Amino acid sequence: MTTTAVKDHPLFKPFKLGSIELKNRIVLAPLTRNRASAGNVPNASNVTYYRQRSTAGLIISEATQISPQGVGYPNTPGIHTDEQVAGWKGVVKGVHEEGGKIFLQLWHVGRISHSSLQPDGALPVAPSAVKPHEGMAMTYEGMKEFETPRALELSEIPGIVADYRRAAERALEAGFDGIEVHAANGYLLDQFLRDGSNKRTDAYGGAIENRCRLVLEVLQAVLEVWPADKVGIRISPSGTFNSMSDSNPEALFTFLLEKLNSHKLAYVHVVEVNEADLRHGGRKVDTEVLRKAYHGNLMVCGDYTAERAIQAVDSKLAELVAFGRLYIANPDLPQRLQLGAELNTPDVNTFYGGTDKGYIDYPTLSEQAASV
Numbered sequence: 001m002t003t004t005a006v007k008d009h010p011l012f013k014p015f016k017l018g019s020i021e022l023k024n025r026i027v028l029a030p031l032t033r034n035r036a037s038a039g040n041v042p043n044a045s046n047v048t049y050y051r052q053r054s055t056a057g058l059i060i061s062e063a064t065q066i067s068p069q070g071v072g073y074p075n076t077p078g079i080h081t082d083e084q085v086a087g088w089k090g091v092v093k094g095v096h097e098e099g100g101k102i103f104l105q106l107w108h109v110g111r112i113s114h115s116s117l118q119p120d121g122a123l124p125v126a127p128s129a130v131k132p133h134e135g136m137a138m139t140y141e142g143m144k145e146f147e148t149p150r151a152l153e154l155s156e157i158p159g160i161v162a163d164y165r166r167a168a169e170r171a172l173e174a175g176f177d178g179i180e181v182h183a184a185n186g187y188l189l190d191q192f193l194r195d196g197s198n199k200r201t202d203a204y205g206g207a208i209e210n211r212c213r214l215v216l217e218v219l220q221a222v223l224e225v226w227p228a229d230k231v232g233i234r235i236s237p238s239g240t241f242n243s244m245s246d247s248n249p250e251a252l253f254t255f256l257l258e259k260l261n262s263h264k265l266a267y268v269h270v271v272e273v274n275e276a277d278l279r280h281g282g283r284k285v286d287t288e289v290l291r292k293a294y295h296g297n298l299m300v301c302g303d304y305t306a307e308r309a310i311q312a313v314d315s316k317l318a319e320l321v322a323f324g325r326l327y328i329a330n331p332d333l334p335q336r337l338q339l340g341a342e343l344n345t346p347d348v349n350t351f352y353g354g355t356d357k358g359y360i361d362y363p364t365l366s367e368q369a370a371s372v
């Protein structure tokens with residue numbers, strides 16, 4: 001493609017997402033950075049980080065706990081206390097002042113927690129008492145062995161749905177432009193979806209329809225708070241992260257997407273297969289198959305470059321493209337992609353936790369030019 005054709009591509013042009021006008025089709029993927037303050041409250045550095053990345057058409061916040069039970073990592077933000085809502089108000093204000101839009105990603109980690117992070121030192125909860133077979137829990141005392149989680153009682157499930165609804169209400173109060181239900185990457189909702197982690201024999205386990213029940217109930221609950229065109233959902237059909245597996249992911253996710261069609265959501269966000277998934281024996285679900293099943297806006301994420309993003313939009317595989325690691329290192333990513341400019345390299349050592357180094361000190365093109 002010529003430089004002019006890239007520069008003028010619809011990827012870099014405004015896009016109408018339901019009733020929201022985005023300045024381009026490039027999305028900041030949700031990225032946990034473990035830099036919230038005590039009480040899991042967003043702080044001034046978090047405001048700067050998101051403000052810097054308001055170059056995206058849409059920002060999706062880092063995963064944010066809906067409840068104390070939903071916590072799975074140190075220093076990750078929540079949306080279940082007044083202090084957290086106040087912290088998020090600062091982030092939203094900063095993004096809006098830069099002309100950006102921001103959705104909050106709603107998170108419950110399920111079994112990917114540790115009793116040291118749970119209220120009263122309780123065991124983490126999950127659909128079933130199945131311990132993740134790989135990885136370790138990240139705690140305030142360092143990495144620890146995962147524990148076998150406690151299977152949620154049937155009578156506790158309405159309480160989980162209510163926690164999502166309450167978090168959605170608080171997100172509205174904080175001024176967000178929308179919310180994304182995190183049903184990807186091996187956390188609670190994904191644990192219910194897949195038969196590798198869901199061994200229940202009640203209405204929430206077994207048949208695909210049953211395993212999709214909790215996700216659909218959560219969506220129903222948040223849709224009583226938010227209009228559908230301001231609600232997205234994230235799924236990772238091919239993902240193996242956090243010990244995920246399923247006997248027939250294509251059937252599972254096709255079923256779910258067909259159900260989602262009727263909701264007319266803002267978008268469905270698909271985390272595409274990556275090398276680690278394939279190494280772990282993950283069964284690849286082609287995004288083309290998902291595209292056929294889903295009739296609304298599709299957002300894709302995973303190893304995208306400018307070239308692949310342009311291809312995805314041109315081929316109508318997706319309406320929106322999210323960038324994760326490249327956006328960590330390049331706050332002005334859309335401009336750099338549009339100009340074909342060189343990209344800063346993300347420093348993996350500062351991804352999770354630490355100071356402002358590797359967080360809010362990546363330079364923009366103009367800052368780099370000024371320092372020469």
Ligand SMILES: Cc1cc2nc3c(=O)[nH]c(=O)nc-3n(C[C@H](O)[C@H](O)[C@H](O)COP(=O)(O)O)c2cc1C
Nearest residue numbers: 029030031032062063301302303304323324325351
């Ligand atoms: C540091 C880091 C933190 C992440 N945190 C989240 C998160 O909070 N929620 C989520 O859904 N995905 C999370 N992901 C996955 C990313 O959103 C994205 O799917 C992944 O990085 C692949 O996109 P990329 O190749 O453009 O980086 C995280 C990834 C990284 C590298």
